[in-house]
Amino acid sequence: MVTLYNVISEDGYIAERGGTENFIPDSVWSDFLNLCQQNDVVIMGRKTYEAIQQYPATLIKEFENLKLKKVVVTRNSNYKIKASYIITNGLKVALVLGNNVLISSGPDLNTGAVAEEIIDKVILNIIPSKVLDGIKQFNVEPELKMIFEKKFEDGRIWREYQVVK
Numbered sequence: 001m002v003t004l005y006n007v008i009s010e011d012g013y014i015a016e017r018g019g020t021e022n023f024i025p026d027s028v029w030s031d032f033l034n035l036c037q038q039n040d041v042v043i044m045g046r047k048t049y050e051a052i053q054q055y056p057a058t059l060i061k062e063f064e065n066l067k068l069k070k071v072v073v074t075r076n077s078n079y080k081i082k083a084s085y086i087i088t089n090g091l092k093v094a095l096v097l098g099n100n101v102l103i104s105s106g107p108d109l110n111t112g113a114v115a116e117e118i119i120d121k122v123i124l125n126i127i128p129s130k131v132l133d134g135i136k137q138f139n140v141e142p143e144l145k146m147i148f149e150k151k152f153e154d155g156r157i158w159r160e161y162q163v164v165k
Ligand SMILES: NC(=O)c1ccc[n+]([C@@H]2O[C@H](COP(=O)([O-])OP(=O)(O)OC[C@H]3O[C@@H](n4cnc5c(N)ncnc54)[C@H](OP(=O)(O)O)[C@@H]3O)[C@@H](O)[C@H]2O)c1
Pocket: 005, 006, 007, 008, 013, 014, 015, 018, 019, 020, 021, 044, 045, 046, 047, 048, 049, 051, 073, 074, 075, 076, 079, 088, 089, 090, 091, 104, 105, 106, 107, 108, 109, 110, 112, 135
């Protein structure tokens, strides 16, 4: 099972125009960590890896201490990453590293994963804030069918979708 997870604003952006994620409260980091603990592998693009390295040190440590395999995808064979990550040059290479795989990345890797038809499920953690102009989850929207929805008192909505293949 391959699941794509993103935190998204109510108007459909995963980051602000410059790549910051100021609309995302630190409190939803635990949702990502919980999903990581339900998977064997988490995959991210090189730019998401670099964005995570800008997070507060305590959040990075909580993530990097998790047991699952943390994979960074890049086409740059000279790219250097921290020892707690695995580097691969493509998505399919990373998929063989486990049975349950989580992808959390930006539109570049997300759209590539849809094009390669490897995503089974999409999870959106929708924050009740507007970004107005920013980075979308995909460059080309896949066809999705909603299979689960939960609303929280803080206004967040958790939605799960099956990818129509
Ligand atoms: N809100 C959320 O849930 C969330 C989650 C993750 C990220 N984000 C945001 O998303 C933004 C980054 O998104 P992005 O789309 O610009 O970048 P990205 O998907 O994180 O990374 C793109 C990079 O990954 C590598 N890559 C992508 N597809 C590949 C493939 N098929 N094979 C080999 N390498 C591949 C390339 O690295 P090289 O250039 O090194 O070759 C590419 O430049 C950041 O602003 C981040 O904060 C938000």
